[in-house]
Amino acid sequence: MNARALTLSLALAAVFAMGVALASCPPGGVTDALVRREYLSVPGYVEPHTPGSGVSGVEMPTTTTVQQILGPTPNLNQVSYARFSLPRPDPNAKPRIILILVPGFVSGAGPFNALAQQLVLAFGGNLEVWVIDRRPNQLEDLRGSLYAQGKLEQATPDLNGFLDGIQFYFPDQPGVDVNGNGIQDPPFALPDALGGTSPFRQLGQNDARFMAYWGVDTYVRDWKILVDQAREEVGPQGLVLFGGHSLGTEWAGIFAAYDFDPGPGVDAGYKKIDGLLLLELGGPGAPGANLPTHAAYLDAVNTLATSTLDTDQVFLPSFSGASLSQFGAAAELAGLDGTFRPGLPSLLQRTALFQTFPLNIVVIAPLTSQTMIGLFLDNNTSPVAELAGSFGFSDDGPNSLFPAIPSAGILSSFYLLHPRADGQPRQWKNYNDPTLPTCPPFNPDPAVDGGPGCVIRDLGPRPAPTDPPARWGLEAQVSDLTDMLQTLFQPGNFLEWYYGTGRTNLDLQFGRDSSSLGDESLLAVTQNANVNVPVLCIGGSDGLAPTEASFADYLGSIATPAADKQIFIAEGYAHLDVLTAKNNIAVPYIVSWMSQLLQRKLLGTP
């Protein structure tokens, strides 16, 4: 009988074949390791202004800076994604389900590893997850990170080489001696794609004016290529599901609502997919007020494309006051440092980035790189707690509460880690450390007395269904910092260094309906009211979508029957946890939803 089957299980073989105790297997490690992660790029939508399009008279040139990163004639019309799969006994076997996910604000494909692994395993390889890495990610100058990684991965790690990698991005400055050799070294240079050598090539706005044409239309047409490819793989009896996390839910809803036929016909995105998965935000909203006219829209695009002013931004230059691309580089290096030098003082703290404003007011204690990453990713210590997860805590020194300053973009308070009395670097306790300090019920701030504070907060009772969304429940500690460290320096990393803003912000003003623009060749979000695919919404009670009401606006705007609108709220989960949780309590719900959709498809039931 033809039966192909897959498993994950060294332990199974041990039980039934070899008599070896299951307890001898590393928990979780064996199965997680079997999921294959590949970073792939395929030809994307041919946006004519984009370098490499080949459209004479329209294609824009590349600057030397871009060429040093990507070569003299780069083709930037690429769509990249991280593909998660299980190797099959039959190499020609195709999955029955492909789930395509869009990352959120300033996010690369990195944070999706844990969720993708768990979903792939739950389907025994009959499902693949493809996490999109948006176009701007290809502009990142990763030479220094790759160089540094190579030095640390040697049989005998080369610490000086690693420091060179750091100085590629963060060279010495007056008073800043990264490698401690007592002299101010020049920036460390590496071979570049033009055959010379150069230090970090950080893009300015004028290096990326072509991004004026990387709007919603370009992105969704990139993703349509992946959707079409996925459909080819799963066949008509399989499922192609589309979704996103955070701001990615807005992108996902827009994909479903998009009319890919710029003419009078309709080629709707939702007809290409079998369902929508919205993770931790409520999908696209209604059009904003004061939308640009057609003429104003074209003017805005032209300004973005032709301006020489840094204030006409095609990408987000900074985040929380620090350069986003430097943040991205620092995250790569800190991930390496924390992975290969656990428990040791972070070498990143030697750089000018951490010795100057604004990071020098957030990072005030000697830290390990694990603690540094924990500080920025954990919802108790991050200055942007709304976008963080539950990765553990640091309680080996005094913590104080930094107040929320909404006018400065700090929307909630967070713990500030102070130096230890003995001068040693602050260490990080991972999510599963049994000594993480639990707060009293409805804990206010026990750190004000100079103590370490507490991490497992009680956010109070669940709001009534009719109440506005509000956080509730007992905070969970579910996300593994050790895993996260590795996602920071893998292909398809954690941050999107050059997150597109100018054109995408222009487009996203229209939300789920761009009809008023009246030009489908520019933007065609016109089918939202007709969207009638099943939708599963996952929120975190400590996140940005803490109750069912968080999804009500979008769900009320589409044609999907009520029975096919499902919502699950994971108690205690913060914003990133729905992606990064180790034993994600949302996974069984997602698996059940997908299984039902697949059975319906196989039964031929609408």
Place this chain on the structure above:
Amino acid sequence: MPRLLRTLLLLPLLLAPAFPAAAVSLVTLTLDPTESSLTPMLGAPQSLSGTLTLSLGDVPPGGGNTAFDLVGLAITASGGGTIGIDPSVIGPLLGVLHPAGDWLFPVLSLLLTQPSTSDLSLSIADVTGVVTFGSDGSLASLSSAFSIDTGLAVGNLAVNVVAVPEPGTLPLLAGALATLATIAQRRRREAIR
């Protein structure tokens, strides 16, 4: 006996497993240990015994596919291990039965236990098999053979399953049919009067 009371008493029989008219029915099958086995590539075969319970749509299927869901599984290997449905799965394991009697579980999520060791969750893709039907349309047997690829040097585990409706089900089904026949005969008599 009042007709309503009689109908109520007979209701369980009318809803007995494998009755063709029912939209959904439960069938419990018993593994035949002489034909059900788990064979490691390295090691002796172990026999499998126990039961599996299916929730079925219309059987035998008419013109199209029908639901074929695994709602219960309690299997013991002769080596002492047990196999059940992974309790973390929400709802039954969803499958499809084709008109020809071949069936498919796109994923079979199992929990394996062994005395004095940790439990193991295991998902197997595309498990297939065949069911046969008796002359009365009831499910008569189920069989499946599939392999589990460990991806490791120990190689594959070959699994064979042959199951038939559990003994207790057959008398129940026979009783239900006999009662229905009696009711029909009585109705015919009443109609003649």
